[in-house]
Amino acid sequence: MSNSVRAIYRASLIFGLLFLLAVSSSAQDWIRTGTGLGVERVRLAAADFKGSNSDAKNPELLKTFNDVLWNDLDNAGIFDLVSKSFYPLQEPGQPSEVNFSVWSTPPPNTSMLAFGNLGVASGKVTVQGWLYDVKNTASPQVLGKQYADNATSEAVRVIAHRFADEIIFRLGGGIAGIAETKIYFVSERTGHKEIWVMDYDGANQQPLTKLGGISLSPRISPDGSRLAFSSVTKNGWEIMMYSFDLNRVVSFPRFGGMNLSPSWSPDGKLAISSSRNGYPNIFVMDGSGGNSHRLTNDQGPDVSPTWNRKTGSQIAFVSGRTGLPQIYTMESDGTNVQRMTDQGYAVSPNWAPNGQFLTFSWMRKYGPGEPGSNDLYLMDIASKQWVQLTHDSGRNDFPCWSPDGRHIVFQSHRSGGDQIWSMLADGSNVKQLTFKGSNTQPNWSWK
Amino acid sequence: MRIKKLSLQRSGLAISLGALMLLGACGKKVAPPPPPAPPPEAPAPTASLSATPNAVDPGQPVILAWQTTGATDVSIDSIGPVDPSGQKQVTPTDSTTYHLIAKGAGGSQEATARVTVNSNQGMQSTSNATEEQLFAQNVKDVYFDYDKYDIRASDQGSLQADAQFLQQHSNIRITIEGHSDERGSTEYNLALGTNRADAVKNALVQAGISGSRIKTISYGKEKPFCSVSNETCWQQNRRGHFVYEK
Structure with a gap:
């Protein structure tokens, strides 16, 4: 009995190992390093930074810095963060204060230690931060950084994001962290649907547009210099363009009919849904609206295009050509249309940065008499195999990948109204980012 | 021995959980x-x-x-x-x-x-009523089935009456708004509303109304007529709505 049980366990272990090998040989970066279950995470301790002098402003800025740094490292999804309750009473503020054996053995038992100090002097803040491999006593320093800026909580927040991203880059397989990225979204908190922006963690929520009408579907350009969205004008829905160089809406061609749901290719072209010729179809054009031409030609409606963010050679979109909306892919010249979903109500596709996955919103069973749970899914494009990311949590829509491919931001009705949430790309570590008013259609910056 | 078995079991479980989560990536077939x-x-x-x-x-x-x-x-x-x-x-x-x-x-x-x-x-008030009031009294909205944009057979009658009114009042210009119920995606519903507004316009054009008198716009689920989550209300919101333009 015992032997047969052991044999089964051994077989399952071997299968698991073979499986992990298969995964790592196909080298999906977010799987290998990030959300990959069964992959050992780096054990990291992040000691609270200490004051380097006795300025009265230090405690407030230290609290901001330590909270933001901890939150960034926790959000990264690649660390086994050692709980602060395991830390020794004497936490280091600089290299000479590190007691290697205390950190590298239980209770902290950590591999890596982040520590440092912060001090304010004549309105300026200086932050020194280190990352140590505490099990390598001969040559422990992985990272040493110094930052200086105005002594404000906004500046300290940015410094903490930068230091977190340095650590994540070093320990996360060379993939840039996302702590300095932005999320664009639609908020109705002023009474109108306007385009807003916030930090990736929900901090610093600010309006970009004050058009007073209905603005939807914000999409930031790959270089971060422009934001395309759609808005109701006197003559219907048109694509609008916001310039971050000029900090205002700039002119963009008006096409007539309904123009909706812009999407940027990695080299700066746009795909939109336009009904200028009758039914809503997918059009592509250059980033200034020139050289526009139609890719699909059916009663559709065709809407919500998303480019393959890695290659720019394919576009996924939603079409109601057979009835309920389904997800399709095609080459960026409109050929080789492939239906990806086989049933239900599938909308809002977003292409992963690695080019291999789509995430989208799907009511797999939908129609009269069906309860219709509206969940997010992840699909491997080559095989059309999918996994469900959200479960039993209200209506979820508009998923969008983070630039590191480890996170997904989305809108969810789970708290009673529509709000923006983020999660790791395996569906774990779900966090609410917005709370005021109704907030929808999040779009993550490319870097 | 028991402890070892348990930990083996746990790691086996963790790995198969990992395998489940990663199915999309390795292409392992699961029966649909x-x-x-x-x-x-x-x-x-x-x-x-x-x-x-x-x-x-x-x-x-x-x-x-x-x-x-x-x-x-x-x-x-x-x-x-x-x-x-x-x-x-x-x-x-x-x-x-x-x-x-x-x-x-x-x-x-x-x-x-x-x-x-x-x-x-009634006759008197008709003669005194403004064209806009007459429009509001006589021109009836068109309703759609769920996720559909074709005119229902049962709505053909009221649509013909709408066309007749517009023929008799040939200086009225209109906007047809396409609306949807609250279910489903914002973007898809805007596209669906476009098809609904166009379907109403096309029916009027076929009935002899000049297309140049008719503008269309979709509001999808942005401007619902009714905000309760039941079929009666959803039906109210799946409509082509006529708006009088001066």
């Missing part, structure tokens, strides 16, 4: 879920609606009476949800077409009853 079983055959609902009398003076009562079978969700436009069978007294001030929808597991059925309100006062 079976197609949903066809729902059991349910009899199609029946519905009838009558108005007595069918011609009155303004302020005179009219008895609406209706009967349905096989329906779980019955509603009458301008009244709202009603019992499967029943009657109700109404006092229309203008000629009105009462429209009943009965929905059940076997589909949906509709019935209409027309009440003509005739009076000298």
